[in-house]
């Protein structure tokens with residue numbers, strides 16, 4: 001429960017893979033590597049070990065000074081303590097960020113993995129020393145705490161302190177917290193890692209040209225994007241077969257984790273399974289409910305689009321394995337230089353200062369875009385520590401989606417860079433608003449591409465790509481959230497769930513979204529088994545829908561207000577996580593607590609579908 005420092009990672013199960021099937025030439029991104037020396041000179045840099053030691057020693061000194069005394073502190077003393085608390089963590093956070101980036105850039109060098117493990121272990125030691133501070137603060141009576149919170153000396157730390165106290169009814173004693181924390185390493189964390197290890201080595205038997213080949217997860221999922229229908233069908237069968245053969249073990253992992261969560265929720269007095277996630281997201285449960293119900297009410301839009309897609313693909317009815325089939329016209333490679341130009345131009349049209357920040361990622365080597373063996377897949381932006389700058393990792397292959405990914409990650413980069421002055425604890429936003437600048441940046445680039453493109457076939461493909469991304473971020477995530485709700489509820493009522501029961505819940509959550517537009521085969525029932533979010537971060541998914549619909553609302557505001565909107569938007573980004581999303585958004589007159597709010601963004605999605613229908617003729 002230490003304020004979490006999110007490093008938004010593009011692991012959206014958008015379409016169910018990312019950058020797979022890449023050719024290793026990488027369309028001109030060769031040589032685009034980041035320069036991590038801004039953090040440390042190398043894994044042998046003596047300053048690295050010194051940073052860890054400094055954090056550990058100063059954590060010890062911090063505990064010696066403040067342990068058992070938080071209740072006695074005056075407001076100015078508490079402000080000093082918070083500064084010290086932040087100062088203690090900065091060196092180890094810097095080492096941690098470095099270790100993660102080094103590992104992401106090359107996962108195969110054993111020294112990188114060992115360094116990552118080392119900083120994680122040190123991190124646990126440091127956290128254990130500091131644990132008392134939050135617990136003592138949270139334990140203060142409301143009257144005492146409120147008096148301190150009203151003191152101007154703590155104005156800068158008010159949001160952080162209030163955010164910690166949200167957990168007041170749910171924290172346990174320090175010894176209990178330590179036991180739970182340590183046991184999680186052999187419990188929940190071990191189960192998560194087992195899931196990752198199984199998935200990364202799982203063979204998926206795929207029949208291609210009469211021959212059965214064993215593919216990995218990324219490869220088999222990439223077949224669902226193939227232009228040829230029989231290849232997609234084989235990929236789907238292979239995916240199902242691989243999952244089915246390992247379903248007993250995978251289902252055991254899910255059952256264990258769902259039960260583990262039920263136990264911890266009970267010990268910590270959480271009511272419904274989503275409550276702890278909502279607290280972390282700084283969002284009211286009513287707001288999540290209205291997001292979900294507004295999206296469900298628009299499910300018919302999904303069916304309407306898939307009927308159009310069937311027509312565009314020339315098939316009578318769309319099968320589950322046809323959902324990601326490419327729309328003809330989306331082909332065509334873009335060099336990395338092109339991507340750079342398109343993104344910087346689109347950003348610069350909106351706000352020159354946004355392009356200025358984004359340009360630094362290229363010019364100052366804050367970005368790693370080339371394809372390299374051993375490099376982590378996908379893409380992400382890591383905020384690191386406020387005294388340095390964010391870094392972006394991409395695997396650039398040159399397709400249109402990759403251009404969007406550049407726009408997406410640079411959006412995170414700009415957001416994090418602007419918010420860095422808020423310091424280690426508040427530079428990053430909660431999940432719900434973490435995707436604001438990234439999705440907004442993608443929309444700017446999408447609109448620019450649409451304006452520049454004259455070929456109606458390519459325009460339609462672009463538009464369909466945007467619609468499919470948005471659907472995957474809104475409706476698919478909502479369906480996944482409803483599945484999780486039903487799975488956690490069923491486990492609590494019915495005990496350990498047989499795999500067939502979980503498959504049934506998955507189908508029940510998905511069927512209403514597709515209506516009769518997509519034929520869901522029995523295979524589809526197994527396809528929840530590989531989704532990592534259910535394992536690693538329960539109820540993560542609705543934040544994607546929240547983020548996307550929020551951005552559509554912002555975009556509509558921009559269309560209405562024009563240039564006057566720009567400084568307000570940049571202020572929103574620069575505020576980082578220094579206030580709750582509802583407060584920050586209310587400053588630009590957006591009311592996310594209004595149940596009707598979400599429908600505005602959903603209406604824009606409908607406009608996109610109508611435009612696609614018109615273009616298709």
Ligand SMILES: [Zn+2]
Pocket residue numbers: 008009010408412435438
């Ligand atoms: Zn993102």
